[in-house]
Amino acid sequence: MSAHQHGHGQSQGHGEHPVDEASWDERYRSADAIWSGSPNPVLVAEAAALPTGHALDVGAGEGADAIWLATQGWHVDGLDISSVALQRAAAHATAAGDGVAERIAWLHADLTDWTPPHAYDLVSAHYMHLHQPEQDVVHRALAAAVAPGGTLLVVGHAIADLEDPTDAGRRPRMFTAADVAAVLEPGAWDVHVDEHRPRPRTVQPGTTITIHDAVLRARRIG
Numbered sequence: 393m394s395a396h397q398h399g400h401g402q403s404q405g406h407g408e409h410p411v412d413e414a415s416w417d418e419r420y421r422s423a424d425a426i427w428s429g430s431p432n433p434v435l436v437a438e439a440a441a442l443p444t445g446h447a448l449d450v451g452a453g454e455g456a457d458a459i460w461l462a463t464q465g466w467h468v469d470g471l472d473i474s475s476v477a478l479q480r481a482a483a484h485a486t487a488a489g490d491g492v493a494e495r496i497a498w499l500h501a502d503l504t505d506w507t508p509p510h511a512y513d514l515v516s517a518h519y520m521h522l523h524q525p526e527q528d529v530v531h532r533a534l535a536a537a538v539a540p541g542g543t544l545l546v547v548g549h550a551i552a553d554l555e556d557p558t559d560a561g562r563r564p565r566m567f568t569a570a571d572v573a574a575v576l577e578p579g580a581w582d583v584h585v586d587e588h589r590p591r592p593r594t595v596q597p598g599t600t601i602t603i604h605d606a607v608l609r610a611r612r613i614g
């Protein structure tokens with residue numbers, strides 16, 4: 393799934409980012425695989441040392457992050473608005489063997505209209521870009537779904553990478569790590585990571601550029 397090899401939707405150009413269930417289904421149907429099938433590197437870097445428990449992965453896509461978490465021993469709820477993506481994700485989980493599929497529940501839901509059934513030890517969102525004001529509302533809801541002592545990990549495309557930061561089509565869906573930190577209840581969180589992190593992106597064979605992720609990792613004080 394990890395969008396890092398395929399551009400997280402940026403390759404679609406301005407104004408073409410899917411925004412609803414039908415558009416996401418259509419995008420997933422347009423190819424056998426949209427994402428790389430590898431977990432996002434920021435997830436691996438930030439979650440590898442966490443004690444395992446019950447995780448929520450929102451915008452789970454084709455499932456690579458949820459599957460990686462399950463291979464680490466996590467029980468995972470992988471949520472996505474696209475049933476096409478989730479069918480693929482479930483098939484990948486089954487193919488992974490080793491009890492992975494049994495540790496993942498795939499949830500078909502619109503995050504903007506979903507109430508977490510319980511608190512999670514890890515809530516992870518990678519490249520789950522929404523329009524404002526939904527983005528802040530969802531970040532607040534994701535934070536509220538973290539159990540005491542649990543971790544919130546939110547990763548997005550850094551605004552700084554936009555060629556034109558005033559771009560009307562994409563700017564409203566992007567956020568900084570500080571934007572995410574700003575919705576956290578003061579005094580209730582230890583913010584461990586709040587940064588724009590560089591990563592390589594191959595834009596065509598032989599040409600790799602450096603782009604950045606907005607990364608927020610915070611622990612709810614237990």
Ligand SMILES: C[S@@+](CC[C@H](N)C(=O)[O-])C[C@H]1O[C@@H](n2cnc3c(N)ncnc32)[C@H](O)[C@@H]1O
Nearest residue numbers: 393394395416451453472473474502503518519
């Ligand atoms: C850019 S993709 C990222 C997928 C995956 N997290 C990754 O990093 O490769 C965004 C995902 O969020 C899902 N999505 C978009 N809007 C959503 C919503 N309102 N509720 C739940 N999922 C949504 C899409 O179907 C898509 O799978």
